[in-house]
Amino acid sequence: xxxxxxxxxxxxxxxxxxxxxxxxxxxxxxxxxxxxxxxxxxxxxxxxxxxxxxxxxxxxxxxxxxxxxxxxxxxxxxxxxxxxxxxxxxxxxxxxxxxxxxxxxxxxxxxxxxxxxxxxxxxxxxxxxxxxxxxxxxxxxxxxxxxxxxxxxxxxxxxxxxxxxxxxxxxxxxxxxxxxxxxxxxxxx
Amino acid sequence: xxxxxxxxxxxxxxxxxxxxxxxxxxxxxxxxxxxxxxxxxxxxxxxxxxxxxxxxxxxxxxxxxxxxxxxxxxxxxxxxxxxxxxxxxxxxxxxxxxxxxxxxxxxxxxxxxxxxxxxxxxxxxxxxxxxxxxxxxxxxxxxxxxxxxxxxxxxxxxxxxxxxxxxxxxxxxxxxxxxxxxxxxxxxxxxxxxxxxxxxxxxxxxxxxxxxxxxxxxxxxxxxxxxxxxxxxxxxxxxxxxxxxxxxxxxxxxxxxxxxxxxxxxxxxxxxxxxxxxxxxxxxxxxxxxxxxxxxxxxxxxxxxxxxxxxxxxxxxxxxxxxxxxxxxxxxxxxxxxxxxxxxxxxxxxxxxxxxxxxxxxxxxxxxxxxxxxxxxxxxxxxxxxxxxxxxxxxxxxxxxxxxxxxxxxxxxxxxxxxxxxxxxxxxxxxxxxxxxxxxxxxxxxxxxxxxxxxxxxxxxxxxxxxxxxxxxxxxxxxxxxxxxxxxxxxxxxxxxxxxxxxxxxxxxxxxxxxxxxxxxxxxxxxxxxxxxxxxxxxxxxxxx
Numbered sequence: 237x238x239x240x241x242x243x244x245x246x247x248x249x250x251x252x253x254x255x256x257x258x259x260x261x262x263x264x265x266x267x268x269x270x271x272x273x274x275x276x277x278x279x280x281x282x283x284x285x286x287x288x289x290x291x292x293x294x295x296x297x298x299x300x301x302x303x304x305x306x307x308x309x310x311x312x313x314x315x316x317x318x319x320x321x322x323x324x325x326x327x328x329x330x331x332x333x334x335x336x337x338x339x340x341x342x343x344x345x346x347x348x349x350x351x352x353x354x355x356x357x358x359x360x361x362x363x364x365x366x367x368x369x370x371x372x373x374x375x376x377x378x379x380x381x382x383x384x385x386x387x388x389x390x391x392x393x394x395x396x397x398x399x400x401x402x403x404x405x406x407x408x409x410x411x412x413x414x415x416x417x418x419x420x421x422x423x424x425x
Numbered sequence: 426x427x428x429x430x431x432x433x434x435x436x437x438x439x440x441x442x443x444x445x446x447x448x449x450x451x452x453x454x455x456x457x458x459x460x461x462x463x464x465x466x467x468x469x470x471x472x473x474x475x476x477x478x479x480x481x482x483x484x485x486x487x488x489x490x491x492x493x494x495x496x497x498x499x500x501x502x503x504x505x506x507x508x509x510x511x512x513x514x515x516x517x518x519x520x521x522x523x524x525x526x527x528x529x530x531x532x533x534x535x536x537x538x539x540x541x542x543x544x545x546x547x548x549x550x551x552x553x554x555x556x557x558x559x560x561x562x563x564x565x566x567x568x569x570x571x572x573x574x575x576x577x578x579x580x581x582x583x584x585x586x587x588x589x590x591x592x593x594x595x596x597x598x599x600x601x602x603x604x605x606x607x608x609x610x611x612x613x614x615x616x617x618x619x620x621x622x623x624x625x626x627x628x629x630x631x632x633x634x635x636x637x638x639x640x641x642x643x644x645x646x647x648x649x650x651x652x653x654x655x656x657x658x659x660x661x662x663x664x665x666x667x668x669x670x671x672x673x674x675x676x677x678x679x680x681x682x683x684x685x686x687x688x689x690x691x692x693x694x695x696x697x698x699x700x701x702x703x704x705x706x707x708x709x710x711x712x713x714x715x716x717x718x719x720x721x722x723x724x725x726x727x728x729x730x731x732x733x734x735x736x737x738x739x740x741x742x743x744x745x746x747x748x749x750x751x752x753x754x755x756x757x758x759x760x761x762x763x764x765x766x767x768x769x770x771x772x773x774x775x776x777x778x779x780x781x782x783x784x785x786x787x788x789x790x791x792x793x794x795x796x797x798x799x800x801x802x803x804x805x806x807x808x809x810x811x812x813x814x815x816x817x818x819x820x821x822x823x824x825x826x827x828x829x830x831x832x833x834x835x836x837x838x839x840x841x842x843x844x845x846x847x848x849x850x851x852x853x854x855x856x857x858x859x860x861x862x863x864x865x866x867x868x869x870x871x872x873x874x875x876x877x878x879x880x881x882x883x884x885x886x887x888x889x890x891x892x893x894x895x896x897x898x899x900x901x902x903x904x905x906x907x908x909x910x911x912x913x914x915x916x917x918x919x920x921x922x923x924x925x926x927x928x929x930x931x932x933x934x935x936x937x938x939x940x941x942x943x944x945x946x947x948x949x950x951x952x953x954x955x956x957x958x959x960x961x962x963x964x965x966x967x968x969x970x
Binding site: 258259260261275276280292293294295296339342343346347348354357358360361364365367368369370371372373374375376388389390391392394398399400401402404405406407408409410411412413414415416417418419421422423424425 | 473474475476477478479489513514515516517544548553554555556558559560561562563566569570572573577578579580581582583592593594595596602652721723724725730731733734735740742743744746757764765766769770779780783784785787788789791792794795824825826827829831871872873921925
C-alpha cells in the first residue's frame with residue numbers, strides 16, 4: 237500500500253500538511269517550516285504521517301486530494317479577503333494563513349451546515365487517524381520506530397510476538413454495591 | 426450462462442440473526458445456505474493492528490448517514506466477531522414501551538417473562554456468564570468506584586467472554602485473537618456446518634425476486650476480498666424460505682431494492698430505525714484525585730492510566746433503569762473502551778473555549794489518553810431513523826477500500842431522544858466530576874451525526890401492520906416465506922446492549938420458521954440441543970410451548 241505518486245506536487249503536500257497540522261498540531265520540523273505552524277510541542281499529525289495516509293489509495297481520499305487542495309486555497313482567499321489579510325504569495329494560500337486563522341477556517345468548513353462539510357470532515361478524520369492510530373503503518377512496527385502519535389497518547393508496547401496481553405489488569409475487589417434488582421443471571425430485572 | 430442453484434433455506438447474513446436459524450434448520454434436516462458479504466476470518470487471522478487492510482478494517486463496517494452513523498460487523502459471524510460481548514437482558518419495562526405510536530410497540534405475545542426461556546437458550550449456547558469483581562479491568566473498577574462515591578450502584582455486566590482465556594488486550598473490535606470472546610465462530614456456526622449448512626463469504630445479496638411456485642430467488646454479487654469497492658460475478662440461488670439477517674443497516678435496504686419485483690413492502694420497512702439511544706461521553710481523570718478520593722492504586726503504584734487495558738465495557742450502572750420513571754428518561758451508563766482512530770476524533774475537550782474536537786487543546790487531551798474513561802449511554806430514542814432510496818449495490822456507497830462508506834439512513838433526534846441524552850450527560854457529569862475526579866464532555870454529533878454500534882428496529886416485529894414490518898413470528902407482512910431475524914426486528918431501543926435480546930428473539934422465531942418450512946414441503950423438524958449438546962435450554966422452551 238505505497239502512495240501511488242511519490243513524486244507528488246510539493247505545493248499540494250504543503251497544503252495537506254498545513255491542514256493536518258491544524259487538526260493535530262506539532263512542532264516545526266526545521267526552523268523555516270511553513271506548513272507546520274509550531275503551535276505546540278512534540279510531533280503532530282504531519283510528523284505522524286498524515287500525508288502518507290491521505291495519499292494511500294485504500295483510504296479513498298487520494299483521488300480527491302487535488303480538488304480538496306484547490307478548494308481549500310479558494311476558501312482561504314475568500315477568508316483572507318473578508319478579514320483583510322494579505323497572504324504571502326511565496327507559499328500556497330492556506331499555508332500562508334497564521335495558525336489561529338487556519339483554525340477558524342477549518343472550524344467553519346466543518347460546521348454541520350457547511351455544504352462541503354463531509355469532505356473536510358473526511359480530511360480531518362484521516363489526519364487524526366495518522367496521529368492516534370498510524371493506520372498507514374503496522375502498529376507494532378510504528379511503535380518500535382517511535383511513531384510520535386502512538387507515543388504521545390501513551391499506547392502501550394506489545395509483547396515480543398507483536399500481541400498485547402496485560403497480566404495486571406484489575407483492582408481485584410468489589411468497588412460498588414450491586415443494583416438491588418439484579419437477577420440471578422446478572423441482568424437488570 | 427449461469428446455472429441457478431437451489432436450496433431449502435437461504436439465509437442472508439451470518440450474525441446472530443443468521444447463525445441461529447442456520448444451526449437449528451440445518452440440525453433439523455433442512456438444506457441451508459448462508460450468504461455473507463464479508464470475509465471469513467478465524468483465530469490467528471485476527472490482527473492486533475490498526476493498519477488499513479488488517480482484520481480491523483476487513484471485519485468492521487462504518488457507514489456514515491445523514492445524521493446517524495452506524496458501526497457494525499462485516500464478516501462471517503457478523504456483529505459477534507466485532508462486538509464487546511456484553512450480554513445483559515433487557516429490563517422488564519422495555520417490553521411495555523409505547524414510543525411515539527400510542528400503543529405498546531412489542532407484540533402482545535412477548536414480555537420479559539415469555540422471552541426469558543429464550544434468553545436462557547442463548548446463555549447456554551454461547552455461553553453467557555455472570556462476571557466477578559476480581560476480574561473487572563481497571564477501567565470498569567474506576568467507573569464502579571466513582572459510582573459508589575456518588576451514591577450509585579454499579580454491576581459487572583454478564584458477558585460472553587471466557588475471562589480465564591482473555592488477555593485484556595482490548596483488540597476485540599478487530600476479532601478475538603485468543604478465542605476468549607465467545608463469538609458465533611465458536612458455537613452456532615461450527616454446529617451449523619457440522620449439520621451440513623454451507624456458508625459462503627464475500628457474497629453480497631442485492632435483491633430478492635419471487636418464483637412462479639411461491640418460492641424466492643436471491644441475487645448476489647461476489648465482493649473482492651481486498652477492495653470491497655469492487656464487485657465481481659453475480660449469481661442466483663433459489664429457495665423456499667428466505668431469512669434476511671443482514672443487520673439493521675442492510676436488511677431494509679435489500680428489501681427496498683427488491684420492492685419493484687417482489688411487490689409492495691410494508692410501510693415499516695426502512696422506517697422506525699433506532700440507534701438504541703446511544704451516545705458517548707469521554708472523561709479525563711486526574712490521577713492524583715483517583716488515588717486521594719477513591720483510594721485506588723495499581724500494583725505498580727499508578728492510580729489508573731489504564732484506558733487501554735481490558736475487554737470493552739465491563740461495568741454498568743443501572744440506577745436509571747427504573748420502570749417507574751417516564752419513558753425517554755430511562756437509560757443505562759456503561760464504562761467503555763473505544764480504540765484510537767474512530768474513538769478519539771469525536772471526543773471533545775471538556776469546557777473547551779476554542780475548537781472542541783481538534784487543535785491545540787485536543788492534542789493536550791490526547792496526551793492524557795491513558796487517563797480517559799468513556800461512558801456509554803444506552804437510552805430510549807424515538808425510532809426516528811428513515812432509510813432513503815437504496816444505493817446501487819450493498820447498503821452504502823463504499824468510500825474506502827474497506828470499512829468506510831456513505832449510506833441512505835437519515836436521523837433527526839426528536840426532543841424525546843435529546844431529553845434522555847441530556848439527562849444522561851448531566852448524570853455522568855455529576856458522577857465523574859465530583860470532588861475533582863475528572864472533567865467530562867459528550868462526543869460531538871456535529872461531524873458524523875449521532876452514531877450507534879447497535880442499530881435496531883428498521884424492519885420490526887409488532888401487532889400493528891401500520892407500524893411494524895413483521896408479524897410476531899418475524900414473517901414479512903405480505904411476503905410469506907420471508908423472515909427477518911436480526912436486530913432490525915427488535916421494535917425499539919433496549920436501554921442496554923442488545924445482542925442478548927436479538928439472539929433470544931432469533932431463537933424464539935425458529936419454531937415458527939420450521940413450521941413455515943414444513944408447510945412449504947421442506948423436511949425439517951425443531952428440537953436441536955444447544956450447539957455443544959446441552960439440553961437444559963431445549964427442555965425449558967419445549968415445556969413452555
